[in-house]
Amino acid sequence: MASRVNDQSQASRNGLKGKVLTLDTMNPCVRRVEYAVRGPIVQRALELEQELRQGVKKPFTEVIHANIGDAQAMGQRPITFFRQVLALCVYPSLLSSPDFPDDVKRRAERILKACGGHSLGAYTISSGIQMIREDVAQYIERRDGGIPADPNNIFLSTGASNAIVTVLKLLVAGEGRARTGVLIPIPQYPLYSAALAELDAVQVDYYLDEERAWALDIAELRRALCQARDRCCPRVLCVINPGNPTGQVQTRECVEAVIRFAFEEGLFLMADEVYQDNVYAEGSQFHSFKKVLTEMGPPYSTQQELASFHSVSKGYMGECGFRGGYVEVVNMDADVQKQMAKLMSVRLCPPVAGQALMDMVVSPPAPSDPSFKQFQAERQEVLAELAAKAKLTEQVFNEAPGIRCNPVQGAMYSFPRVQLPPRAVQRAQELGLAPDMFFCLRLLEETGICVVPGSGFGQQEGTYHFRMTILPPLEKLRLLLEKLRHFHAKFTQEYS
Numbered sequence: 332m333a334s335r336v337n338d339q340s341q342a343s344r345n346g347l348k349g350k351v352l353t354l355d356t357m358n359p360c361v362r363r364v365e366y367a368v369r370g371p372i373v374q375r376a377l378e379l380e381q382e383l384r385q386g387v388k389k390p391f392t393e394v395i396h397a398n399i400g401d402a403q404a405m406g407q408r409p410i411t412f413f414r415q416v417l418a419l420c421v422y423p424s425l426l427s428s429p430d431f432p433d434d435v436k437r438r439a440e441r442i443l444k445a446c447g448g449h450s451l452g453a454y455t456i457s458s459g460i461q462m463i464r465e466d467v468a469q470y471i472e473r474r475d476g477g478i479p480a481d482p483n484n485i486f487l488s489t490g491a492s493n494a495i496v497t498v499l500k501l502l503v504a505g506e507g508r509a510r511t512g513v514l515i516p517i518p519q520y521p522l523y524s525a526a527l528a529e530l531d532a533v534q535v536d537y538y539l540d541e542e543r544a545w546a547l548d549i550a551e552l553r554r555a556l557c558q559a560r561d562r563c564c565p566r567v568l569c570v571i572n573p574g575n576p577t578g579q580v581q582t583r584e585c586v587e588a589v590i591r592f593a594f595e596e597g598l599f600l601m602a603d604e605v606y607q608d609n610v611y612a613e614g615s616q617f618h619s620f621k622k623v624l625t626e627m628g629p630p631y632s633t634q635q636e637l638a639s640f641h642s643v644s645k646g647y648m649g650e651c652g653f654r655g656g657y658v659e660v661v662n663m664d665a666d667v668q669k670q671m672a673k674l675m676s677v678r679l680c681p682p683v684a685g686q687a688l689m690d691m692v693v694s695p696p697a698p699s700d701p702s703f704k705q706f707q708a709e710r711q712e713v714l715a716e717l718a719a720k721a722k723l724t725e726q727v728f729n730e731a732p733g734i735r736c737n738p739v740q741g742a743m744y745s746f747p748r749v750q751l752p753p754r755a756v757q758r759a760q761e762l763g764l765a766p767d768m769f770f771c772l773r774l775l776e777e778t779g780i781c782v783v784p785g786s787g788f789g790q791q792e793g794t795y796h797f798r799m800t801i802l803p804p805l806e807k808l809r810l811l812l813e814k815l816r817h818f819h820a821k822f823t824q825e826y827s
Contacts, residue, residue: 380394519536549588
């Protein structure tokens with residue numbers, strides 16, 4: 332630090348102006364942010380792609396990005412109804428075209444009428460178009476078996492991620508031991524650790540039980556909470572269901588137990604439910620925290636604070652680039668809810684195309700509509716293929732010596748555990764790398780397969796994992812799994 336200051340002073344004396352913004356003077360919280368899903372391994376994958384385009388010879392012909400849940404980048408076709416309505420909303424002159432079904436035209440007209448100037452290019456109110464929030468409320472009511480939802484408690488957002496960060500901003504306060512602690516599952520989606528680092532909150536890890544298919548254990552929650560109270564003020568409990576990166580689906584009994592725990596310990600509940608359409612395992616079922624909370628009755632239904640999140644990026648939709656999402660808040664203090672609306676107003680409004688897409692997701696074609704049959708067929712095809720890929724991934728990995736994969740019950744990732752020889756661990760340490768990062772980098776360089784090391788998501792000490800999407804087309808996924816299995820065998824032999 333002192334040498335850099337001296338360098339700047341010397342530069343000043345020489346007539347050179349030093350930088351105002353340097354690594355030493357920038358926000359230290361930003362420096363602590365890490366986001367493994369788009370981290371160094373992905374940067375190297377992009378470099379390899381550039382080298383392939385320049386004709387550099389590699390032991391592979393393409394880089395396969397199995398690092399991120401980007402369905403359409405992996406070849407999934409968009410749902411026709413969604414894109415037809417969006418096309419008319421973006422270019423209303425097409426409303427007179429005979430090439431679009433009547434229900435598509437009616438939906439586009441309805442959305443455009445709710446927009447300022449009847450245009451998707453106009454700002455909306457900061458919480459999102461009122462009509463769309465009402466449609467979201469009706470969707471939640473249908474999903475939860477008739478339990479009412481209030482559109483005034485629903486905020487549309489730039490994907491679920493933006494809403495998650497907004498709610499965390501409201502919750503983080505205090506200094507020293509009074510600083511807000513946030514319980515997050517380990518393994519976790521790195522958005523949470525990154526947001527907590529940026530907000531200078533205290534991350535409190537609770538470990539999912541890998542031996543029980545990544546189950547959430549209340550005793551482990553209690554251990555994490557009790558230990559954290561010596562260093563912070565735990566106020567928030569985050570749950571990801573279905574799980575990312577672990578793919579587990581919580582039982583209703585587990586959801587009830589989590590709600591009771593949060594209520595007894597005075598914790599605000601955040602339920603990340605963006606994979607609610609992605610449930611594959613026989614006997615597994617998605618149970619929304621809002622539904623279970625309400626059915627538990629008072630005092631839980633009337634007092635337990637909850638924010639639940641959904642998105643157009645996952646499910647069968649895979650519309651990541653449109654950045655559409657929402658958060659529903661339950662039992663939030665009315666004055667705080669006004670502050671939340673104020674905070675969102677600083678960003679003006681979520682992308683309007685994303686809002687329109689969310690409206691189609693929560694209010695798809697009815698059985699009497701011309702688009703219904705095709706919509707249902709496309710939706711079911713995507714989900715059936717994901718279910719087949721989930722089963723294939725588990726099967727292939729579990730046939731490989733030194734790799735163990737829990738059932739992919741839901742979401743769109745596997746998180747297999749890999750055994751790494753002691754010599755490989757030693758070599759990684761010599762290079763200053765986490766052992767699973769070393770494994771994943773070697774995998775990328777030799778096969779072109781890009782996956783994310785488990786250390787980027789968190790894991791039990793002494794265990795090694797990687798996260799891989801199950802999104803590539805079935806035949807490409809089969810080839811990818813075989814290449815990965817063979818690489819692990821070769822890597823193990825090399826370092827044994």
